[in-house]
Amino acid sequence: MVFGLVLTLAVAGVHYYLWRRLVRGTTRPGRARRVLTWSLVGLGALVPVTLAASRSEFGHWLAWPGFFWLAVMFYLVVFLVLLEIPRGVAAVLLRRRAPVAQALTVPPAVPEGPPAVPEGPPAVPQVSAAEPDLVSRRLFLGRATAAVAGVGALATVGYGISTALGAPVVEPVRIALPRLDPRLSGLRFAVVSDIHLGPLTGLRHTERIVRMINELDADVVAIVGDLVDGTVAELGPLAEPLKELQSRYGSYFVTGNHEFYTANGPGEWMAELERLDVRPLRNERVEIIHRGAVLDLAGVDDVTGEPDFERALGGRDRSRSSVLLAHQPVQVAKAAGYGVDLQLSGHTHGGQMVPFNLIVPMQQPVVSGLATVDGVQVYVTRGAGFWGPPVRVGAPPEITLAELTHVGGS
Incomplete structure (x- = not known):
């Protein structure tokens, strides 16, 4: 029971990290994010189920997809961790190049005497176009990181399968x-x-x-x-x-x-x-x-x-x-x-x-x-x-x- 609990917590932690890097960091809120989130939840549940049931007759059907995802999951984490430093450096550079959004309205001078009754609706601060541009750059960075990690993990696992099944x-x-x-x-x-x-x-x-x-x-x-x-x-x-x-x-x-x-x-x-x-x-x-x-x-x-x-x-x-x-x-x-x-x-x-x-x-x-x-x-x-x-x-x-x-x- 203790081993099962530790395994479940470890798998959950790994998949949360993958969600932040591969889902949240690559999508905007919406349908695509929801679909990817639930797909990752399903893959996360597949890991302990495969390990627990691989020796049963039913579990044999889970062996290939379950163990394949376990290997891909592992190397995704390896590549993403290795990319954390260059990703962090790139994120800092993006923030420095994109000016911080500022309100363009100038606060009015404080009048002497009783406060004047405002005429019309209050002024709405105007936001610089730099903020959506920064979000787009962050999405690009997240997607580039995910792509590199994904290609690296799949290539490594593909090579590893051919080696393991070879002579x-x-x-x-x-x-x-x-x-x-x-x-x-x-x-x-x-x-x-x-x-x-x-x-x-x-x-x-x-x-x-x-x-x-x-x-x-x-x-x-x-x-x-x-x-x-x-x-x-x-x-x-x-x-x-x-x-x-x-x-x-x-x-x-x-x-x-x-x-x-x-x-x-x-x-x-x-x-x-x-x-x-x-x-x-x-x-x-x-x-x-x-x-x-x-x-x-x-x-x-x-x-x-x-x-x-x-x-x-x-x-x-x-x-x-x-x-x-x-x-x-x-x-x-x-x-x-x-x-x-x-x-x-x-x-x-x-x-x-x-x-x-x-x-x-x-x-x-x-x-x-x-x-x-x-x-x-x-x-x-x-x-x-x-x-x-x-x-x-x-x-x-x-x-x-x-x-x-x-x-x-x-």
Whole structure:
């Protein structure tokens, strides 16, 4: 209820700002202003309705228009805020050029003696033509600002949609691990996260991801959470291509926060993934044996569930290198205490829509790419799908090919 109230107030505040800039600032009182006002009210109501109902059967019909407007709304605000300073400067210049309206009548001198009885109606002050001219200039400024913001927002969202719905970028990365057995050098992980099967994705989305992963000829496939945004009954057919995943040592999965948001919880998806030959690692580890050497591959639940690092990593031989699958980068804080060499994560989407990439560091230690946190190397993939608006700006979808090497090795 608190989240819903905050969301409603935020949406209302944003739409009031848009009304002032896009409606009040561009129209005179009258029919056009009324129509635009009620249109904006309707679009404002569409946002929380879409977010609340997007997972229901009825809500699927709202997904495209609702999330499209959410993206356009966001970038309208971004462009309008960026235009506030030049708009303010232009408004000051307009006021200086247009003389202030003055009454042209001269007040009569005060007569001596008793006041005279006025003859005829009182004089009406005459207003300079400068005032309507100033109003026209303000309307021109408001309309020019709205036009620039509108074109910028629509162009940005259009680019973002084509990026989000396009093929993921394959990001090759070589990660040197100091304790890696030289025999494990060259071991390759195909890492994918945040596929977000849902109302705006189709079967081709999954098929393309599976095809691209198989073309990498990886040793291990790691799916690090947020696979779905719905139940098996709703999205099972979209996940079916996962059974075609190919790798030498298997495909593994750890839960993300969205698996815990599904109506039936994550349990049914764990069973479905096992049917599709993808092994869930729920606070457990397995041994990857490559060229006679052993690598510990562990996985923990997302922080939304009950991650158990002790169960997944406790009691192992720390002379062996280890790779941890954990959905959120912030989980590295606990992984560091167990001697983990590398953590593979997702969750951030790389920010998905600039400038959200500037906000992610407030919650997560890494936005995307490779970094070292508390002595542990962390690679954060941007994810292969999207959440909410089907828009990606400055953060294209990604499938990662991570190759392990020992220090000094090739």
